[in-house]
Amino acid sequence: MAAQHTHTEFAAEVVGASLGQKATMAGAATGLVGWLAQVNWIGIAGVIIAALGLAANIYFQIRRDRREAAESTARIEALKERCEP
Secondary structure, eight states: OHHHHHHHHHHHHHHHHHHHHHHHHHHHHHHHHHHHHTOHHHHHHHHHHHHHHHHHHHHHHHHHHHHHHHHHHHHHHHHHHHHOO
16 A cells, blocks of 8 residues: 555656646746737746746655655665675
């Protein structure tokens, strides 16, 4: 059951990071279009969308780093136990 829970969390992190990246790119493109068209509200909306996408991406990258650090620590401990006589 724990493995299923881990796979579900991993999938959620991958999807979340992917959506965050896409939102950042879409927001940046929207901001650029708004700036080129000189329509202030489109530019502001683009900046807000890009900032939200960046925040989501940072959040999911932090979660990924923590998960990978915990997995690395567990692997190191398992190897130490195998090597001890």
